[in-house]
Amino acid sequence: MASTTEYPLDDLAALIRQSDGFLCVGHERPDGDAVGSVIALALALRAMAKRVVAALPDPVPDKYQFLPGAEQVTCELHGGFDIAFILDCEGRERLGDLAEVVKGADRQIVIDHHATTAAQDGLDWVDTNAAAVGVLILRLLDALQVELTAEIATNLYAAIATDTGFFRFENTNAEALVACGQCVEAGADPYEIAQRTNNQLPLAQKRLVGRALVNLELGCDGRAAISHLAPEDFAAAGASSQHADGVIDSLKEVAGVEVSVLLKADSDGLWRISLRSATIDVAAIASRFGGGGHSAAAGCELTGSLPQVTQRLLAAIAEALQKQGTQL
Ligand SMILES: [Mn+2]
Known part of the structure; x- marks a missing residue:
């Protein structure tokens, strides 16, 4: 498992720059980190003029439908991807019905923070110190020199805030807080995101x-x-x-x-x-x-x-x- 310092982030950035035809997927019954990270990475790749599809095995839950780009997330996939990014997914079985298409991609790269996720590909990125996958996506954006737009920032803030229980869980750390600060500076609205994701109980x-x-x-x-x-x-x-x-x-x-x-x-x-x-x-x-x-x-x-x-x-x-x- 590659730690923060060992992980060849520049190699991943170089691979992305020279590739096209991406798939971004997260786990079934997606939480805020899966939804926000999948959308944020897809928006970033699109900003680089790459062809990209964002997909989740289950629909984006109602409380995350407000996230910019949520309407582009699909549950039905057909094959033909060069690189599939598997985000926030402890185990391929959590890909549900998308598992086959993901397996058919030329290369599959895991980006995750769960301790139980095994790194197989040389560019698999499992950092258990990351509070959320959203934190890793922000690091990747930085390496790619992709602009942190308000749309991407809103998705990453939602990913990190929800995965830390709005900064109450034990995974809350300085990097998560700094990352969220950056997202707010870029246009994410903390109050709006908190309202939309928390105060929606039947x-x-x-x-x-x-x-x-x-x-x-x-x-x-x-x-x-x-x-x-x-x-x-x-x-x-x-x-x-x-x-x-x-x-x-x-x-x-x-x-x-x-x-x-x-x-x-x-x-x-x-x-x-x-x-x-x-x-x-x-x-x-x-x-x-x-x-x-x-x-x-x-x-x-x-x-x-x-x-x-x-x-x-x-x-x-x-x-x-x-x-x-x-x-x-
Ligand atoms: Mn997560």
Whole structure:
């Protein structure tokens, strides 16, 4: 894996200058970094008078439709590319239906910041210190001496701001902040971007957050926050299961909480459980119940009454907290 200093950025810039016929793709169910980085790189290549197609396996989500160039992103591709840039993508399987066309390109170059992404091509660029792929695209623009237009800057600001949780997550660093400062100077509007990307929840989802907060309880001596959304909560909020996305993030903001758990009633009597923690491995807990995920975010499914399921989960969490070697 090439680090910042080792990566031959000038070689990549030279290759781009002498090539044509580019494809820029990001991961399925794209987030702000995938959308913003794909569009920004495509706009930059177009500014160099290159032929370029921007594509994502799924449509640009509504909240990112305001990004300049979003209307040019396609989900349907036909082959014939010289160079495919694969952005923000941990693993080719996240390219969904676009994987075949990407594979058919003469050369595939990865630009990413995920630790699990392997560099294969000599020009693959995986920098885990980069807060977002947007930061790397800005570095590339600099090497290419492409002007940072307001359109490109808006996409890069959105990429970096959303991937750092608007500068709250642990990946937030000086380079990300400096990069965003540059983008604002070039014409990106921080307030507009924050409004468009954050304040677009359907009413049903916000009401569901309210139900989850009313049902919130603490366990494990205040270190675990656990809540549930029963069928009556979904009914009262006028919500369906798709509105439960992101509800768990509102549970972890309680002082002293290290683990948050949300139980969502499924239509067939199952509880679908989401776990989040920055201090213990919740994938290990989820896997005890037949689930899985990442150490910071995982999920599983359980059957049983609410008190039973709650008790099983809290017992497993208490054990993990104890194992972690801190006082319970
Ligand atoms: Mn990213």
